[in-house]
Amino acid sequence: xxxxxxxxxxxxxxxxxxxxxxxxxxxxxxxxxxxxxxxxxxxxxxxxxxxxxxxxxxxxxxxxxxxxxxxxxxxxxxxxxxxxxxxxxxxxxxxxxxxxxxxxxxxxxxxxxxxxxxxxxxxxxxxxxxxxxxxxxxxxxxxxxxxxxxxxxxxxxxxxxxxxxxxxxxxxxxxxxxxxxxxxxxxxxxxxxxxxxxxxxxxxxxxxxxxxxxxxxxxxxxxxxxxxxxxxxxxxxxxxxxxxxxxxxxxxxxxxxxxxxxxxxxxxxxxxxxxxxxxxxxxxxxxxxxxxxxxxxxxxxxxxxxxxxxxxxxxxxxxxxxxxxxxxxxxxxxxxxxxxxxxxxxxxxxxxxxxx
Ligand SMILES: *Cc1c(COP(=O)(O)O)cnc(C)c1O
Numbered sequence: 001x002x003x004x005x006x007x008x009x010x011x012x013x014x015x016x017x018x019x020x021x022x023x024x025x026x027x028x029x030x031x032x033x034x035x036x037x038x039x040x041x042x043x044x045x046x047x048x049x050x051x052x053x054x055x056x057x058x059x060x061x062x063x064x065x066x067x068x069x070x071x072x073x074x075x076x077x078x079x080x081x082x083x084x085x086x087x088x089x090x091x092x093x094x095x096x097x098x099x100x101x102x103x104x105x106x107x108x109x110x111x112x113x114x115x116x117x118x119x120x121x122x123x124x125x126x127x128x129x130x131x132x133x134x135x136x137x138x139x140x141x142x143x144x145x146x147x148x149x150x151x152x153x154x155x156x157x158x159x160x161x162x163x164x165x166x167x168x169x170x171x172x173x174x175x176x177x178x179x180x181x182x183x184x185x186x187x188x189x190x191x192x193x194x195x196x197x198x199x200x201x202x203x204x205x206x207x208x209x210x211x212x213x214x215x216x217x218x219x220x221x222x223x224x225x226x227x228x229x230x231x232x233x234x235x236x237x238x239x240x241x242x243x244x245x246x247x248x249x250x251x252x253x254x255x256x257x258x259x260x261x262x263x264x265x266x267x268x269x270x271x272x273x274x275x276x277x278x279x280x281x282x283x284x285x286x287x288x289x290x291x292x293x294x295x296x297x298x299x300x301x302x303x304x305x306x307x308x309x310x311x312x313x314x315x316x317x318x319x320x321x322x323x324x325x326x327x328x329x330x331x332x333x334x335x336x337x338x339x340x341x342x343x344x345x346x347x348x349x350x351x352x353x354x355x356x
Pocket of ligand 1: 053054055056079080082083125151153154173174175176185186187
């Protein structure tokens with residue numbers, strides 16, 4: 001079976017981990033700092049703060065911005081659940097805005113109608129590695145004095161009009177094992193705001209600036225140097241990985257027929273965390289998945305249910321109807337696009353899809 005994702009682990013990752021083991025210093029240390037510097041470079045931000053996961057990056061970013069009970073945060077329902085859970089962790093209320101059919105991202109034309117006096121922030125998600133319409137999002141945020149926290153967990157290296165994602169608002173990234181660059185588990189916050197970066201560093205470490213001097217309630221959301229060693233080796237290959245994903249996506253789009261292939265909006269550099277087709281409305285996606293899997297092609301459904309349809313979230317937001325997200329959740333099907341694919345793999349994927 002051609003897997004839907006597969007981390008590429010080379011000698012550099014192994015050597016990096018061994019060096020940390022041999023140093024005897026496993027916890028957060030110099031490699032975490034170096035990984036932070038690399039992320040800040042890639043994102044063009046002054047600061048980056050490493051965390052234990054993408055989820056804790058979002059959680060800390062919300063806390064560092066002072067978002068909490070009574071506040072509303074506008075986001076997309078068509079995302080990995082961590083986006084929404086982080087809003088719930090801080091006691092705020094998610095407010096869902098429907099998505100664009102073309103990019104699967106939050107529809108900026110619908111955001112303003114969702115703004116209330118309680119709205120504090122917008123979390124756009126650069127889903128599958130395709131940047132959101134950031135000009136429109138930032139303009140709405142400016143007009144209503146809202147914080148923007150970008151969920152860029154799937155989009156390291158993506159750019160919108162030449163500018164890296166994670167540099168428009170406060171950026172949150174994931175280094176989970178299946179993401180475009182990974183450290184096993186890990187996350188990163190990017191920002192130009194020195195005070196915010198400092199609050200982030202304290203929140204990830206028990207609210208501590210000076211040793212055993214706790215200034216507020218914090219957490220243990222640190223990254224270890226073991227993880228950072230893997231992440232550093234991966235960052236060396238980010239451009240190569242992204243180029244291979246782009247090449248794979250271009251091949252699939254040039255040869256796949258019979259399903260709706262993904263589009264890239266002008267001005268956006270997509271990094272293809274996922275290559276997601278739509279089977280079309282009324283067609284049996286489950287059957288398509290079965291047949292692809294039988295032909296040895298791994299698939300993923302990201303995501304089978306929009307966030308507002310889960311019971312524990314419905315209990316908070318009530319019954320809302322978001323027709324585009326609900327329809328696309330029934331139609332989407334992701335195919336392997338990762339940098340480990342061979343030409344034979346690509347041909348096998350195309351053949352299996354075109355036979356559906
Ligand atoms: C992976 C992901 C996260 C969470 O990252 P973890 O490192 O798994 O905690 C958040 N948002 C999106 C869109 C993601 O894909």
